[in-house]
Each structure stands twice: as structure tokens, then as C-alpha cells.
Amino acid sequence: RQIGEVAGLFKGHHTQLWIINLQSPTPFLHLPSSCAPLASMAVFQSFVLPPKSVWVCWADNSNYWKVSPMQNSRYSQKAELLEVCWLQIRGTFDTAALDKDTTWSIVCLLKHNDSATGLHTPAEVSVSQKNGTTICSRKVHLNPGSADLIQQEGEEWLALEVGRFQPAGVSREITFNLLDGTTHWKTGLVFAGVEIRAVST
Numbered sequence: 001r002q003i004g005e006v007a008g009l010f011k012g013h014h015t016q017l018w019i020i021n022l023q024s025p026t027p028f029l030h031l032p033s034s035c036a037p038l039a040s041m042a043v044f045q046s047f048v049l050p051p052k053s054v055w056v057c058w059a060d061n062s063n064y065w066k067v068s069p070m071q072n073s074r075y076s077q078k079a080e081l082l083e084v085c086w087l088q089i090r091g092t093f094d095t096a097a098l099d100k101d102t103t104w105s106i107v108c109l110l111k112h113n114d115s116a117t118g119l120h121t122p123a124e125v126s127v128s129q130k131n132g133t134t135i136c137s138r139k140v141h142l143n144p145g146s147a148d149l150i151q152q153e154g155e156e157w158l159a160l161e162v163g164r165f166q167p168a169g170v171s172r173e174i175t176f177n178l179l180d181g182t183t184h185w186k187t188g189l190v191f192a193g194v195e196i197r198a199v200s201t
Helices: none
Strands: 002-006 016-020 044-049 065-069 077-081 087-094 103-117 123-129 134-140 158-165 173-180 187-199
Touching (some): 134 158
16 A cells, blocks of 8 residues: 545645555545545635546556656646556545535646647546446547636646536545547646535536
């Protein structure tokens, strides 16, 4: 077992460490009720899962991904895609600490470097329950300029919404997945983690 991190959205906020099994294709994260909100604005709350807390296919091979800490950033870590054909980011988490009557959005935090290529084909994003039942899924584009990548105010990172769920209506364990399994090489995507955001209903 290795140490994974649930990082504060802003530096200086509470940071919790969780033990996760990075050998599993879907690392399971517990967010217990004792976990303080990492950021809040009115009724909004959010939790950020950095790259090492989710499963990124081939991220353990430095020929394909470069994982490094970030300084002077809202986020603690980034994973830079050097080259892969099979692009997949996946994770499973426990919703016990989340307000059951709130709608939550799962968002991938992305940007591109100057070498970004091969990202023109559609990828699929999905959210599913423990039994495999799909809550939502859709096709998205990851290429620079894609309308699916939303510029966040005041920062360089782009938000890709994977999907939304309400804990009261689904299983306690939720899995999110981003997949582009096309056979050509892809490069230049940078991943800062996955944010679980409370959204207004």
C-alpha cells in the first residue's frame, strides 16, 4: 500500500492523507464525515483528488507520463502525458461524507502543453454505481479549443465535467471514468486531478 492524498483546493487549507492501493485499477478513496470541506463559497463545497489518488493508465511508466509536484498552485500535483495510445483516468470513491440531498459534479482538471497532438478523436466520460449501472455518460473532445473544456475564472486549468450525481439516489460507491482507446498516439495533455464539486440544483 502507498500513501495517496486528498489535497486542499487552496494552499494552507486542511489536507488529509489516505491509504490507497495503487495496484488496483480503481483505487478506492474514503471521504469520512470528519473530513472538513476543503473549499467553500456560500453552500458550495469541493474536494480535489490529485493524480496519484486516482488510476491513470501507464502513469507508473515514466516513458508515458511525467508526474511531478506543483509550486505556487491551487493544486498539489500534475501528470503530464508524454505519449500513449490508451488514455484512461479512473477512480472510485465513497460518498458517505457528501450531503445526500446535494447534486455533485465530478470534474477533471486539464490543460495542454505546446506539443499537444492526437486528442482530436472523441473520448467517453462516465459515472457509474457499484453494481456497474451507468448514472451518466457522454462523448467529449479533449483537443485544444474544445467546447467541452471550460476555462475556469482566474486560472490556467480547464474543467471537463465527467458527470453529476446525487448521493441519495445512487450506491455509496461511485466510479468515474475517462477513456479514449483509439489506437493513435496522444501527447501533451496535462492532468491536475479530479474535483468533486457541490453544485446548485
